[in-house]
Amino acid sequence: MPGTAAAAQEARPGALRLSGGVFTLSVLTLESPDAQQLATRLQEERQRNPAAAALLKNAPVVLDLSAIPGEASLALGEILAVLRGAQLLPVGVRNAAPGQQQLAGKHHLPILRGQERPAEPVAAPASAVQQRGALLIDQPVRSGQRVYARGGDLICLGVVNAGAEVLADGHIHVYAPLRGRALAGVSGDETARIFCSSLEAELVSIAGLYRMPEPHLEQWGQASQVFTTNEQLHIAPLGGRNT
Amino acid sequence: MARIVVVTSGKGGVGKTTTSAAFASGLALRGHRTVVIDFDVGLRNLDLVLGCERRVVYDVVNVIHGEARLQQALIKDKHCENLYVLPTSQTRDKDALTQEGVAAIMEELRQDFDYIVCDSPAGIERGALMALYHADEAIVVTNPEVSSVRDSDRILGIIAARSRRAEAGQEPVKEHLLLTRYAPKRVQGGEMLSIDDVQELLRIPLLGVIPESESVLQASNQGIPAIHMKGTDVAAAYEDVVARFLGEDRPLRFTQPERTGFFKRLFGG
Numbered sequence: 001m002p003g004t005a006a007a008a009q010e011a012r013p014g015a016l017r018l019s020g021g022v023f024t025l026s027v028l029t030l031e032s033p034d035a036q037q038l039a040t041r042l043q044e045e046r047q048r049n050p051a052a053a054a055l056l057k058n059a060p061v062v063l064d065l066s067a068i069p070g071e072a073s074l075a076l077g078e079i080l081a082v083l084r085g086a087q088l089l090p091v092g093v094r095n096a097a098p099g100q101q102q103l104a105g106k107h108h109l110p111i112l113r114g115q116e117r118p119a120e121p122v123a124a125p126a127s128a129v130q131q132r133g134a135l136l137i138d139q140p141v142r143s144g145q146r147v148y149a150r151g152g153d154l155i156c157l158g159v160v161n162a163g164a165e166v167l168a169d170g171h172i173h174v175y176a177p178l179r180g181r182a183l184a185g186v187s188g189d190e191t192a193r194i195f196c197s198s199l200e201a202e203l204v205s206i207a208g209l210y211r212m213p214e215p216h217l218e219q220w221g222q223a224s225q226v227f228t229t230n231e232q233l234h235i236a237p238l239g240g241r242n243t
Numbered sequence: 244m245a246r247i248v249v250v251t252s253g254k255g256g257v258g259k260t261t262t263s264a265a266f267a268s269g270l271a272l273r274g275h276r277t278v279v280i281d282f283d284v285g286l287r288n289l290d291l292v293l294g295c296e297r298r299v300v301y302d303v304v305n306v307i308h309g310e311a312r313l314q315q316a317l318i319k320d321k322h323c324e325n326l327y328v329l330p331t332s333q334t335r336d337k338d339a340l341t342q343e344g345v346a347a348i349m350e351e352l353r354q355d356f357d358y359i360v361c362d363s364p365a366g367i368e369r370g371a372l373m374a375l376y377h378a379d380e381a382i383v384v385t386n387p388e389v390s391s392v393r394d395s396d397r398i399l400g401i402i403a404a405r406s407r408r409a410e411a412g413q414e415p416v417k418e419h420l421l422l423t424r425y426a427p428k429r430v431q432g433g434e435m436l437s438i439d440d441v442q443e444l445l446r447i448p449l450l451g452v453i454p455e456s457e458s459v460l461q462a463s464n465q466g467i468p469a470i471h472m473k474g475t476d477v478a479a480a481y482e483d484v485v486a487r488f489l490g491e492d493r494p495l496r497f498t499q500p501e502r503t504g505f506f507k508r509l510f511g512g
């Protein structure tokens with residue numbers, strides 16, 4: 001009952017407003033526990049790809065510790081300093097061993113969950129083409145795969161299956177059934193939309209507003225679009241009058 | 244130069260080892276020099292299904308660790324010419340396989356054989372990745388149920404992204420769907436997914452359908468690959484699979500419920 005909750009909050013002006021949101025964060029996998037080595041690697045990376053480095057300026061990053069053995073001595077404080085020095089904003093850690101979790105707690109870094117399995121596949125499939133700001137995927141996006149069109153639209157010609165996740169800063173077009181999770185406008189663009197030829201999604205989200213469609217939904221299995229107006233998420237027929 | 248075929252699924256117990264043994268035997272029966280490799284380190288099933296468990300001296304892990312030469316570890320199948328088995332270790336774990344070790348074995352086998360069939364362990368971790376990494380073709384073994392289909396989807400994604408062909412930007416691994424343990428009656432009753440349902444979800448070409456049958460258990464208890472069980476539906480279905488794999492056109496069989504009782508008599512079934 002979101003309406004009731006909102007009403008209750010309005011009745012108490014000044015109360016905290018806590019709402020849910022889905023965010024996409026960059027993940028930095030730490031290759032060694034050595035802060036100096038990280039500094040060198042970041043420097044190399046910046047020289048090799050200045051454009052990507054510029055995009056990541058002041059980006060929140062999650063530190064993935066899966067490659068660091070739990071017993072290795074980890075100078076987390078120094079590592080955080082290196083990251084901040086490189087204009088990255090560490091906001092949490094994941095895949096931390098128990099000792100590392102304590103360490104993170106000391107540095108006020110939350111432990112983030114999700115994607116616990118080490119053998120995560122794939123960014124975009126090999127034949128993906130990024131052109132004129134749109135990322136075109138001509139193969140199915142399968143369970144466990146994740147495709148992100150950074151800074152533009154995503155076009156999927158094949159199915160997006162359950163357990164797959166597609167994200168874009170812009171719109172998402174799926175010219176096949178959308179069965180997985182689709183998140184458009186992930187950097188906050190509320191005008192982004194999702195279009196699909198059959199809506200069977202596990203989750204649809206625009207700029208952090210999300211909904212988990214159910215089979216009893218009127219648009220289930222139909223050609224649909226998802227968009228927002230006034231912080232409300234709408235699911236409507238494609239080519240319908242709301243367009 | 245051999246073609247490398249991985250038999251994989253993600254989900255456990257769907258019929259990978261049964262299929263690896265039958266498929267490799269079928270290729271050998273048609274005169275192709277074939278070797279089948281057990282990648283399921285620690286579980287060692289393939290040698291049992293092929294009935295050669297008492298002849299295992301060295302295994303793939305010994306070869307990788309330089310404790311035996313490849314030729315010493317290869318076992319000649321007793322049911323057909325042209326088939327060799329590279330068994331796995333029962334006492335080691337999956338970390339005993341190294342990327343370089345597997346690559347060296349593939350390289351050596353490629354020279355001598357027409358087909359290398361890799362029996363993958365279940366899961367999506369290291370062992371399964373090792374088994375699929377070198378593949379030119381993949382047979383994705385799927386049972387007609389939702390969880391198996393989901394896992395097949397997952398492994399297809401991994402093949403598309405993490406195989407050698409994907410990493411090298413070569414032509415993608417050729418994908419084949421093999422539906423096994425298919426029980427037409429239960430499909431008709433709505434308890435199991437149909438062939439169409441599975442194809443709609445996975446969207447890869449269908450190589451064949453193997454019916455659910457007690458002969459599979461009998462065969463594996465006797466250490467005889469199912470394709471040798473003359474006169475059974477399963478043997479015929481696996482023969483069709485091999486024929487289609489080699490480019491022949493064969494209609495699907497054993498996908499309709501058997502007519503029984505009254506109707507069987509009436510229509511002379």
Ligand SMILES: Nc1ncnc2c1ncn2[C@@H]1O[C@H](COP(=O)(O)OP(=O)(O)OP(=O)(O)O)[C@@H](O)[C@H]1O
Nearest residue numbers: 255256257258259260261365424454455456459460
């Ligand atoms: N078509 C079939 N009809 C009936 N039983 C079958 C069929 N195919 C396989 N089985 C049975 O299913 C079980 C699992 O088969 P198998 O060992 O080939 O699967 P697997 O995928 O290799 O398993 P694992 O993931 O453990 O390696 C065995 O008991 C086997 O006899």
Ligand SMILES: [Mg+2]
Nearest residue numbers: 259260283288
């Ligand atoms: Mg097996």
